[in-house]
């Protein structure tokens with residue numbers, strides 16, 4: 025029997041409630057497909073800060089190092105908002121894990137599932153039969169990790185990129201495109217930024233090794249417009265750390281609810297951190313109303329990308345679609361005439377449909 029060790033970091037806010045549902049679904053998959061999934065729970069985020077004075081305890085890093093993948097909830101919340109910059113919960117926990125494990129490739133799919141086409145804020149003629157965009161965001165370089173200065177009357181954030189950093193994320197994008205619609209759009213600001221000129225240059229060079237994939241380019245400002253105007257024209261988007269941060273939130277909203285979107289952050293060994301895009305949602309935490317689908321689909325991405333379990337991953341995705349087709353909805357995606365279910369209710373329905 026195949027045995028996989030998963031570090032489970034529930035974090036803060038809705039993290040623990042949606043994680044519980046993801047585990048429920050993974051347990052069902054492991055039964056059906058005869059896998060052994062071993063969960064090692066560890067603390068990070070505000071909960072870790074309160075217990076141990078740091079959002080990323082060394083014990084948590086050790087647990088992750090001993091695991092085959094990290095399933096992550098979300099961290100942070102208003103309780104910790106006034107911490108000084110060097111102790112900021114999200115920065116310490118998330119950016120710390122990204123850097124420590126060299127998780128340079130952030131895959132953020134923005135998919136409109138057919139039963140939810142009406143949930144998109146876009147006009148129906150634009151949404152059509154839905155769209156499926158994969159944003160690949162460089163995650164360990166750029167302005168997030170450049171030298172920082174914060175003085176009384178002066179501040180700066182350095183934005184740098186190296187050839188190798190661009191090439192490795194570009195390869196991930198082209199490889200992904202080969203398995204999809206064979207199109208990559210490079211999004212940058214090379215009309216102004218040197219780091220973007222370099223980014224575009226090495227994306228273009230990498231493209232030479234992938235003659236079957238069509239490559240085009242957009243400046244980030246234009247990309248935000250085109251994404252709204254013609255989302256169905258996009259397949260894979262590859263972009264820098266900060267532009268990917270912004271563009272992926274925009275794409276998320278176009279699908280209707282951020283509560284639906286999973287993500288994977290990978291290094292070159294296939295090790296990854298899997299987390300929902302939605303954040304801790306402190307306003308609805310503990311109410312059993314949050315949408316667990318993003319966390320559940322993050323589990324599906326983990327099975328596929330870190331464990332190579334394609335069928336098992338697909339089984340989860342199909343179960344999600346089935347439950348949506350049967351008209352079950354959490355509050356965030358509720359429409360009149362549908363059946364409203366709780367966080368736990370949605371998790372159970374999805375597990376039952378595996």
Ligand code: IPM
Nearest residue numbers: 100114115118119268269272
């Ligand atoms: C994200 C988040 C993080 C980021 C924050 C919480 C540091 O917005 O994962 O997109 O900016 O990368």
Ligand code: MN
Nearest residue numbers: 269270272273
């Ligand atoms: Mn973000």
